[in-house]
Amino acid sequence: MLSRRHFLVASAATLVARRAAFAQTPPPVITIYKDPGCECCAKWVKHLNANGFVAMVRDVGNMDEVKKTMNVPAALQSCHTAVVGRYVIEGHVPADVIKKFLAEQSSSLGLSVPGMVTGSPGMEGARSEHYDVVAFERDGKSRVYAKR
Ligand SMILES: [Cu+2]
Numbered sequence: 001m002l003s004r005r006h007f008l009v010a011s012a013a014t015l016v017a018r019r020a021a022f023a024q025t026p027p028p029v030i031t032i033y034k035d036p037g038c039e040c041c042a043k044w045v046k047h048l049n050a051n052g053f054v055a056m057v058r059d060v061g062n063m064d065e066v067k068k069t070m071n072v073p074a075a076l077q078s079c080h081t082a083v084v085g086r087y088v089i090e091g092h093v094p095a096d097v098i099k100k101f102l103a104e105q106s107s108s109l110g111l112s113v114p115g116m117v118t119g120s121p122g123m124e125g126a127r128s129e130h131y132d133v134v135a136f137e138r139d140g141k142s143r144v145y146a147k148r
Pocket residue numbers: 040041079080092116123
């Protein structure tokens with residue numbers, strides 16, 4: 001039979017374990033910079049919120065400047081630019097790909113789906129195109145990170 005003292009110690013241990021488990025998986029906060037009139041950007045924000053992110057929207061009128069400041073290579077630009085932790089996310093990147101990238105603690109600067117691809121999250125249309133999610137570096141180099 002458990003003594004009262006053992007019971008209290010066991011309860012405290014359970015609480016600590018629960019707190020640790022909770023602390024390990026806080027929902028990632030992602031800040032999205034977008035033009036106020038961008039509808040596909042707003043749809044991508046919904047996609048993030050529906051997939052475990054806490055999305056903070058910043059409507060701005062100077063997206064070119066934002067992309068320049070965040071070192072998004074010119075060839076990889078899309079509509080919105082987002083920041084999660086120390087990473088830059090450009091365009092309609094699927095939430096699950098961002099999660100994988102975060103979990104890996106990648107040394108790359110960020111991810112991009114260049115342009116505006118029909119079928120990417122927030123760009124749903126009649127038909128879906130295949131597209132690449134690319135990882136890019138501060139010096140502008142990029143590589144295919146995921147295929148959709
Ligand atoms: Cu868009």
